[in-house]
Amino acid sequence: MKNGSSSSAQTALVIGGGLVGLSCALHLQRSGLSVTVLEPQEKPQGASWGNAGHIAVEQVQPLASRAMIAGALGRLYPHGALALPVSQIGSWGPFALKLLRASAPARFVAGTTALSALLAQAMPAWQRVCDLTGTALLLRQDGHFVAWESEATAAKGRAHWLSTDIGTATVRDATYDELAAIRALAPKSGIAGAVRFGGSGQITDLGALAQAMRQGLLDAGGTVRHAKIEGLHIEGGAAFGRVGSERLTADHIVLSAGAASADLLRPMGARIPLIAERGYHIQSPDSRWPEDMPPVAFEDRSMIVTRFAGGLRAASFIEFSAHDAPPDPGKWRKLRAHVAALGLPFEAPASEWIGARPTLPDYLPAIGRSRRAANLLYAFGHQHLGMTLAAVTGEAIAALATGRPPVADLTPFDPARFGDTT
Known part of the structure; x- marks a missing residue:
């Protein structure tokens, strides 16, 4: 990679070393800035590393919708996958009220339009990142399956996906051979039907991808520093950070700290309605799952299964x-029960993971510039689409920092939509 930085280059501090932060840093460095990534963990464990590796270009409709709210009771844990712990009502109660307002039909339509435009650029952006970092072999673009275990849910699910807006993705009925292959992998399930999506994809090794992105940043002259920032402050209309007694300044500060982003903003008086939407997975170190089988979402169980280089993951x-x-x-036990009920080829022992998706009430990310601090850029709140939108978000942040037009209209993602305190 070509190093475009110099001693006179503008500086950028990227807070957060997940896939969104690494993508922002990589694109900023290549745009001629001198970039430092600040990441508290040498081996990060956030949502970037625990997801299904699925590039979900089909998910153009925000989850903040009247349909989602109408079906929420039927999906409550332990019967379903939606958990609202009573002990955490102080966290999710106020968020739920904001989500209700964000699910108004007009806002849902506007959100779908905005996400569609951004998701249309997601796969091309990942292709560019993988080309830059020499990781093209880690990017699979062969779609994914959604499968159902009863005739009733198969008919309902199939009708939904064949009629709904899925952006640039395509969907068709699974072929006889494809259905047979899914049934062979889940022999206890009695799979009744499945559809196959095209245009979506998968990263086959998240760790290898992240390492290549870090190395690409370092090769271009950037820096990765392991330290925990204590918060962001504002002085004279500019943001700065603190690590202990050290004051961190930069021409551009990019906040991409995932679920911790809202906490870091509080010292400067900014209030962002961000919640930790936590997910769980189990992963088997070895499996008979074929390497060429795309991810399969078992929709009746709200579970997706993906083969990675390091094993088989159910999330x-x-x-x-x-x-x-x-x-x-109990949620890990539930995942194990799902795996056993389906007869999936999971080998023991399976490791356990929990991580927090950073979610905003309208289920749109915050990508844009702070109105309170001219040097502060936001790149967080990607909910279930952090993996999917990481590459295009990095391109958008680099465009904002250098005054270039972004690949999509970022107005709907402007953090100012949450009020003057942003």
Whole structure:
């Protein structure tokens, strides 16, 4: 990679070393800025590393919708995958009220239009990142399956996906051979039907991708520093950070700290209605799952199963809570029960993971410039689409920092939509 930085280059501090932060840093460095990534963990464990690796270009409709709210009761844990712990009502109660307002039909239509435009650029942006970092082999663009276990849910699910807006993706009925292959992998399930999406994709090794992105940043002259920032402050219309007694300044500060982003903004008086939407997974170190089988979402169980280079992963649950609340071991047991009921080829022992998706009430990310601090850029709140939108978000942030037009209209993602305190 070509190093475009110099001693006179503008500086950028990227707070957060997840996939969104790494993408922002990589694109800023290549745009001629001198970039430092600040990441508290040498081995990050956030949502970037626990997801299904699914590039979900089909998910153009925000989850903040009247349909989602209408069906919420039927999806409540332990029967379903939506968890609203009573002990965490102080976190999710106010958020739920904001979500209700954000789900108004006009806002849903506007959100769908905005997400559609951004998601249309998601796969091309990942292609560019993978080309830059020499990781094209980690990007699979062969779609995914959605499968159902009863004739009734298959008919309902199939009708939904064949009639709904899925952006640039395509969907068709699974072929006889494809259905047979899914049934062979889930022999206890009695799979009744499935559809296959085209245009979506998968990253086959998240760790290898992240390492290549870090190395690409370092090769271009950037820096990765492991330190925990204590918060962002404002002085003279500019933001700065603190690590202990050290004051961190930069021409551009990019906040991409995931679920921790709102906490970091509080010292400067900014209020963002961000919640930790936590997910769980289990991962088997080895599996008979074929390497060429795309991810399969078992929709009746709200669970997606993906083969990675490091094993087979089953992921599920939407748990609204504080990001540092203790995990619920029952959810890992539920995942194991799903795997056993389907007869999936999981080998013991399976590792456990929990992580927090940073979610805003309208289910749109915050991508844009702070109105309070001219040097502060926002790149967080990507909910279930952090993996999907990481590459295009990095391109958008680099465009904002350098005055270039972004690849999509960022107005709907402007943090100012949450009020003057942003």
